[in-house]
Amino acid sequence: MSTATPARAPHGDLPTGRRPAEGRVGAGLFDPGQLVRSLPEAVRKLDPRVMVKSPVMFVVWVGSVLTTVFSCTDPGDWFGWTISAWLWLTVLFANLAEAVAEGRGKAQADTLRKAKTDTVARRLTDGREERVPGTGLAIGDLVVCEAGDVIPGDGDVVEGVASVDESAITGESAPVIRESGGDRSAVTGGTKVLSDRIVVKITTRPGETFIDRMISLVEGAARQKTPNEIALNILLASLTIVFLLACATLPPFADYAGTHLTMVVLVALLVCLIPTTIGALLSAIGIAGMDRLVQRNVLAMSGRAVEAAGDVSTLLLDKTGTITLGNRRAAEFLPVRGATEAEVADAAQLSSLADETPEGRSVVVLAKERYGLRERHEGELAGARWIAFTAQTRMSGVDVDGREIRKGATASVLDWVRERGGTVAEDAEAVAGRISAAGGTPLLVAVHDERGAPRPRRDPPQGRRQGGHAGAVRGTAPHGHQDGHDHG
Structure with missing residues (x-):
């Protein structure tokens, strides 16, 4: 088995009114749209070459054909037509269950394909820059990527x-x-550069990238039957043969008793006796097992791997950082050393206007929604000097009205405060420590004004904080924990 984290949109409420369990990818079990999309595939599975792979349902399929033929010979026999309709619906629903299960697996590959966008690469040739399709890059090519660009390979x-x-x-x-x-x-x-400029040397051919390999893994997941599934198939086939022989002996006994049994009645009896429910859902159950692992962000490459996963009680992941979904969002402003939340929110918003990262934009949104602070734009503040976030400084901010405001990684902001002769509030580092211990990444907001030295504030988004007079911002991620890579 290999782990994979497909890109997914934020969960909406499930049709049952409940939200997916924490850390699980919503599967949309009763998605009407998915049922409609699976209907054509369910009809295609009525092909006898496909049906014969499931002995129990193949018997039902043969019975459906026979009852339909006999009903056609007597168009006025409503009983025969009713039995035929129910038998065809039984076969169709069995195929639909399998088609839905398979469709949910294919949706994982489609999700990965959406992340594989066609990009235009800025290739460097003899010091000159030229634009070429991302698919036209070869191993060894140099490409330039700046803020906002998608890395082509x-x-x-x-x-x-x-x-x-x-x-x-x-x-x-x-x-x-x-x-x-x-x-x-x-x-x-497929990843996106948020700040600064880099030159990338391509190391893979088109079609052999990380995303391409992930798509191949998902589509190539073998639906090989497990030993338990094979044994159950043999049992079901044996029971079907036994009941088929039992039904075959009934006409002679009925003739001896002076009673006539029609073929439609015998077929209906046979279908009632054989284990159609388990036979119809056996394949879907196996596929659903693989899909349940995908919901946990684990890609099962075979049915045997699904059975092995059932015996796993402890899973160790060698992963530094965070496995989560989406980008982190600011969730709370925490003031320190006498500052108010409103002051922290105002300073955090101002210092985030030049921060184009998703986290920086979320701080602006939080200040607007929670404290009613109108979103200001860079052109509105006359004489302001904006400091954009960069990977080197790990800070963003603004110098305006005699104040210097900075927001960013804890270490970077503290160094900035000390360089200007400021003092760090005693509770600032304690607040940052609590946020980090809870799985967050604290960001500091600091303000240096004409009245004196800079004072740090903390601004923690659930998982991140920022500093200002004395305050913090707390931020959250959609699912999972955060690490310290955000701004520090």
Whole structure:
């Protein structure tokens, strides 16, 4: 088995009114649209070459054909037509259950394909930049990626350092730092550069990227029958043969007793006796087992792997960072050293206007929704000097009206405060520690004004904080914990 974290949209409420369990990908078990999309496949499975793979349902299919033929010879026999209709519905519903289960597996590959967008690469040739399709890149090509660009292919950073959003590919909620040299130089095609500029050397051919391999894994998941499934199939087939022989002996006994049994009645009796329920759902149950693992972000490559997963009680993942869905969002402002939440929110919003990362934008939204602070734009503040977030400084901010406001990673903001002769509030680091211990990443907001030295504030989004006079911002991620890659 291999683990995978497909990109998914935030969960909506399930039709039952309940939300998916924490850490689980919503599967949409009774999605009407999925049923409609699966109907054509269910009809195609009525092909006898497909039906013969399931002995029990093949017997039902043969019975459906026979009852339909006999009903056609006597069009006025409503009983025969009723039995025929029920038998065809039985076969169709069995195929529909299997088609729905298979369709949910195919949806995983479709989700990955959406992340594989056609990009235009900015290739460097002899120092000149030219735009070429991402599919036209070869191993060894150098491409330039700046803030807002989608990296066209897998490769290594050979120049520069940047903050990269890998949430759509790896599930990492926080942007990660990628730089030339060392063990943080590898980048994945389909990820997005959030800040700065990097030069990437392509290391894979088109069609062999990380996303392509993931799609191949999902589509190539073998629906091989497990030993238990094979044994159950043999049992069901044996029972079917026994009941078939039993029904075959009834006409002679009926003739001897002076009673005539029609073929329609015998077929109806046979279908009632054989284990059609288990036979119809056996294949769907196996596929559903693989799908349940996918809901837990685990890709099962075979039915045998599903059975093995049932014996697993402890799972160890060698993963530094966070497996989660989507980007983190600011959730709360926490003031320290006498500052108010409103002051922290105002400073955090101002310092986030030049921060184009998803987390920075979420701080602006939180300040607007919770404290009614109108979203201001850079052009509205005359004489303001904006400091954009970069991977090197790990801070963003603004100098306006005699104040210097900075928001960013805890260590970066504290260094900025000390460089200007400021003091750090005693409770600031304690608040940051509590946020980190709870799975969050604290960000600080600090303000340096004309009245004196800078004072740190904390601004924690559930999983992140920021600093200002004295306050913090707390942020949340849709599912999972956070690590310290966001701004620090």
